[in-house]
Amino acid sequence: LLQVGYEPLPPTLGRNIFGRQIYHLPGLFAYAKHIMKIDGRAGLFKGLTPRLCSSAIGTIVHGKVLQILFGGAVPCLMPFPFQLGTSKNEPVSSLEQILKETSREMVARSSATIITHPFHVITLRCMVQFIGRETKYSGILSAFTTIYREEGILGFFAGLIPRLLGDILSLWLCNMLAYLINTYALENGVRAPCPAFEAAWRAGGGTEIVVRDRNSSGDSARMEVSGSKVLFVLLQVSTMSEMKSYSQAVTGFFASMLTYPFVLVSNLMAVNNCGLAGGLLPYAPTYSSWLDCWRQLHREGNMSRGNSLFFRKVPTGKRYVWG
Numbered sequence: 001l002l003q004v005g006y007e008p009l010p011p012t013l014g015r016n017i018f019g020r021q022i023y024h025l026p027g028l029f030a031y032a033k034h035i036m037k038i039d040g041r042a043g044l045f046k047g048l049t050p051r052l053c054s055s056a057i058g059t060i061v062h063g064k065v066l067q068i069l070f071g072g073a074v075p076c077l078m079p080f081p082f083q084l085g086t087s088k089n090e091p092v093s094s095l096e097q098i099l100k101e102t103s104r105e106m107v108a109r110s111s112a113t114i115i116t117h118p119f120h121v122i123t124l125r126c127m128v129q130f131i132g133r134e135t136k137y138s139g140i141l142s143a144f145t146t147i148y149r150e151e152g153i154l155g156f157f158a159g160l161i162p163r164l165l166g167d168i169l170s171l172w173l174c175n176m177l178a179y180l181i182n183t184y185a186l187e188n189g190v191r192a193p194c195p196a197f198e199a200a201w202r203a204g205g206g207t208e209i210v211v212r213d214r215n216s217s218g219d220s221a222r223m224e225v226s227g228s229k230v231l232f233v234l235l236q237v238s239t240m241s242e243m244k245s246y247s248q249a250v251t252g253f254f255a256s257m258l259t260y261p262f263v264l265v266s267n268l269m270a271v272n273n274c275g276l277a278g279g280l281l282p283y284a285p286t287y288s289s290w291l292d293c294w295r296q297l298h299r300e301g302n303m304s305r306g307n308s309l310f311f312r313k314v315p316t317g318k319r320y321v322w323g
Helices: 028-039 041-045 048-069 095-132 140-151 153-157 160-191 195-203 227-258 260-271 290-300
Strands: 012-015 021-025 207-212 220-225
Touching: 028 041, 028 095, 048 095, 048 140, 095 140, 095 153, 095 160, 095 260, 140 153, 160 227, 160 260, 160 290, 227 260, 260 290
Parallel strands: none
Antiparallel strands: 012 021, 207 220
16 A cells, blocks of 8 residues: 555655654554544455465465476575585686576476466455445455456566566575675685684684495595584584575565565556556556666656655655545
8 A cells, every 4th residue: 555655644754863853654553543534444455365375375385396397306596505515716606507597497487476466466456445345356356357347367477577687686695695695705814713712713622523424335434523623613604604595685675675676566567457546546546567667666756656655754855645
């Protein structure tokens, strides 16, 4: 509803962190309270059934496509960062491997998105019905019938192209940024220990450990490692693993911020000119294509509309519909 531009509550006068007076738009909790006041608690769960169907079907399709592409084995996209026995010049996760696995993940996600997009369209339209108090999309089967009768097959895929582009760009940005950070920032720190520890490592005594290779003919390699050295290596591996998981989360958040305009355009196109009040003026004109929607949003400065649920200020010169 925020992405459509529906603002049922007027802004309130407040101050920013610098003490300057600005108008704040209501946040998530005020918005939810308004919906509950009109539709009760059930109003907060409009579109939940098609959303659950979309998630379940998407998970199955995603897994099946990966099994087909990988021949039944689905490897981890970001392998374990530290392996005993690898040389310093041989990265555990090569760029070629990341490119190959990201490409396969792209195919799997795109397949799941295409198949589940009709449920995504129904979910959005069930939510937008709150604006005009319509009951046009009251169930999954009736919604499929209504869309097919009024818009044909293409109606089920309204807004699909910008959604696909946003997912693909977000995936590649996330994985490539994470790879660069993990390879050139984090792993360099592991491969270059501090001089004090290096001196202690060389000077310390140790106990003999036998390392057996299951793929070898039975020969064993012997090395001397002290208990403190093993402990340091384990702590180092644990720390690096945690840092790499954090870097993946940070890059994912950064990628989602950059590709948010694609999400906004996709959702607007899914409800545009579908017979609901939220898809017509004064909330949105009739867009000829998703590129037309993109250009108009960019011209109005609304490319980030709805990306924040809290601390929402009224931008200067922007138009909103109250109530």
